Amino acid sequence: MNPMSRPFLKLLLPAATGALVLALWYAIHFFLSEDRRFLLPPPDAVLAALRDNAPFLARAALNTSQGALIGFGLAVVVSFALSLLLSLSPLVRASLYPYLMALQLTPLPILAPICVIWAGAGLASVSLLTFAIAFFPLVVNTTQGLISTDRNLVELFRLYGAGQWQQLFILRVPAALPYFFTGLRIAATLAPIGAVVADMNAGSSAGDGGGLGFQAIIYSSQARYPALFATAAVTCVLGFVFNAVVLAVAWLALHHWHDSYERTDK
Amino acid sequence: MPASPLVEFCDVTKRFGDGPIVLDRVSLAAQEGDFVSLIGPSGCGKSTVLRLLAGLSPLTAGTIAIDGMAPDAAAAELAFVCLEPTLLPWLTVAHNVEVPQKLRGVPAVERSATRRHVLELVRLAEKADAYPRQLSGGQKMRVSIARALALAPKILLLDEPFGALDEMTREHLNEELLAIREKEAWTAFFVTHSVAEAVFLSNRVFVLSSHPGRIQREIAVPLPYPRTEETRLSPAYHELVANVSRVLRSVETAAA
Ligand SMILES: Nc1ncnc2c1ncn2[C@@H]1O[C@H](COP(=O)(O)OP(=O)(O)O)[C@@H](O)[C@H]1O
Ligand SMILES: [Mg+2]
Numbered sequence: 329m330n331p332m333s334r335p336f337l338k339l340l341l342p343a344a345t346g347a348l349v350l351a352l353w354y355a356i357h358f359f360l361s362e363d364r365r366f367l368l369p370p371p372d373a374v375l376a377a378l379r380d381n382a383p384f385l386a387r388a389a390l391n392t393s394q395g396a397l398i399g400f401g402l403a404v405v406v407s408f409a410l411s412l413l414l415s416l417s418p419l420v421r422a423s424l425y426p427y428l429m430a431l432q433l434t435p436l437p438i439l440a441p442i443c444v445i446w447a448g449a450g451l452a453s454v455s456l457l458t459f460a461i462a463f464f465p466l467v468v469n470t471t472q473g474l475i476s477t478d479r480n481l482v483e484l485f486r487l488y489g490a491g492q493w494q495q496l497f498i499l500r501v502p503a504a505l506p507y508f509f510t511g512l513r514i515a516a517t518l519a520p521i522g523a524v525v526a527d528m529n530a531g532s533s534a535g536d537g538g539g540l541g542f543q544a545i546i547y548s549s550q551a552r553y554p555a556l557f558a559t560a561a562v563t564c565v566l567g568f569v570f571n572a573v574v575l576a577v578a579w580l581a582l583h584h585w586h587d588s589y590e591r592t593d594k
Numbered sequence: 595m596p597a598s599p600l601v602e603f604c605d606v607t608k609r610f611g612d613g614p615i616v617l618d619r620v621s622l623a624a625q626e627g628d629f630v631s632l633i634g635p636s637g638c639g640k641s642t643v644l645r646l647l648a649g650l651s652p653l654t655a656g657t658i659a660i661d662g663m664a665p666d667a668a669a670a671e672l673a674f675v676c677l678e679p680t681l682l683p684w685l686t687v688a689h690n691v692e693v694p695q696k697l698r699g700v701p702a703v704e705r706s707a708t709r710r711h712v713l714e715l716v717r718l719a720e721k722a723d724a725y726p727r728q729l730s731g732g733q734k735m736r737v738s739i740a741r742a743l744a745l746a747p748k749i750l751l752l753d754e755p756f757g758a759l760d761e762m763t764r765e766h767l768n769e770e771l772l773a774i775r776e777k778e779a780w781t782a783f784f785v786t787h788s789v790a791e792a793v794f795l796s797n798r799v800f801v802l803s804s805h806p807g808r809i810q811r812e813i814a815v816p817l818p819y820p821r822t823e824e825t826r827l828s829p830a831y832h833e834l835v836a837n838v839s840r841v842l843r844s845v846e847t848a849a850a
Binding site: 478480481483484485486487488489490494498499502503505584585586587591 | 669670682693745
């Protein structure tokens with residue numbers, strides 16, 4: 329293939345898909361009978377709503393980002409520490425995994441009111457709930473990484489008289505990085521969604537503290553559908569940003585050496 | 595009177611758990627400067643000999659003395675090179691080579707001096723900043739050898755280090771290994787499947803039989819060092835290869 333055409337296609341194809349989706353969107357909108365067109369506001373109406381509601385949406389996005397970030401960061405730190413513990417022995421894993429599973433298996437809307445009892449409605453609860461949802465894939469993947477170290481390498485370290493801590497931080501932790509980042513990518517997808525759902529279930533609009541979930545409830549109750557769609561768009565962008573940042577960090581940490589990235593020989 | 599041996603196996607017996615006896619009363623002694631090769635049918639316990647020597651697995655009976663010490667006390671005198679290069683993929687060649695010293699708390703200045711020296715020895719100085727995946731199989735193995743040499747070991751254990759490489763690369767690395775040994779005197783225990791390789795490298799070849807693993811025969815290789823391309827052409831070399839092959843074949847037919 330022409331070396332010029334590849335990056336070009338990489339831009340062109342997604343743009344073409346986008347254009348197609350827009351066309352389809354308009355087509356469906358105008359295909360609906362006039363009294364039902366509110367079901368799918370056209371893209372320009374959504375854009376207009378986005379512009380008109382920009383101050384509210386921006387503040388909501390900021391609040392949600394804050395909850396998502398705190399929860400996500402907490403999940404990274406706690407899951408890392410817990411993974412170190414879980415990697416110690418199968419016994420530790422057997423005794424803790426079921427309860428971690430229980431946390432993950434409790435649906436957020438049920439967890440939310442419990443959280444509110446403990447932490448009150450607002451940022452603290454939103455952060456905690458985001459933490460609860462982002463944390464499981466991180467623990468599972470990081471632990472798996474920590475216990476999957478190449479036996480030959482472990483033996484080599486033993487032969488060189490490495491202590492437990494050296495083995496952990498020079499060998500096991502770096503070897504677990506690809507797994508950690510797999511978990512991180514899932515968590516980065518879950519965290520913004522989690523923060524929005526948490527906002528709907530345990531958020532508070534006091535002191536302009538409402539997030540995108542709150543905003544969505546308001547717009548839907550007022551039947552402001554273009555604004556509701558605009559809120560959805562902002563939520564998507566937030567998710568994309570989270571993912572993009574994580575992808576970038578993963579790239580920085582892994583692209584030199586990990587086989588999931590193309591080899592770039594200078 | 596010969597000097598006391600650097601490595602001595604006395605009636606070493608090994609079984610894993612209550613499995614079959616893997617090594618049966620193995621006795622051998624290696625002097626300082628020996629290049630010992632172990633050859634034998636697959637599964638006869640060659641790797642086990644090295645692992646016992648390295649203190650990676652306990653003996654069932656018998657004793658091993660390294661410089662008069664038990665294997666786990668002598669760990670500092672040993673370095674291990676195995677079939678896979680076992681490099682840390684996230685570290686550059688330079689950092690990989692420094693790992694053993696880093697684990698022993700050697701300061702950075704000293705580490706980098708050693709690293710330059712051993713990479714020079716394996717002629718990979720220009721690859722110091724490359725990552726393992728950017729190297730060929732032969733180059734990775736050379737890094738693995740450099741890393742082993744970084745601790746200036748007295749004894750080098752090599753478990754089929756060139757087994758995964760093509761014939762050309764293997765012969766080349768054989769010569770390189772001997773050239774390095776000219777500069778750094780270590781004693782070698784070398785496990786291989788290749789008779790030619792065993793004869794070319796060693797002054798002593800032990801042929802092992804299997805089930806249980808025993809030393810069947812020791813064959814001395816009195817070819818003078820340094821050995822070169824010329825050595826491979828000499829009739830004496832060919833005769834020795836034929837001889838070792840014959841013994842190995844008799845062991846293998848006995849096992850079959
Ligand atoms: N960790 C172990 N546990 C149980 N059996 C083992 C272990 N390591 C080696 N063995 C057995 O010991 C025998 C010798 O193995 P090994 O020393 O690797 O042979 P070789 O290197 O000569 O091919 C084999 O039968 C193998 O199955
Ligand atoms: Mg073996």
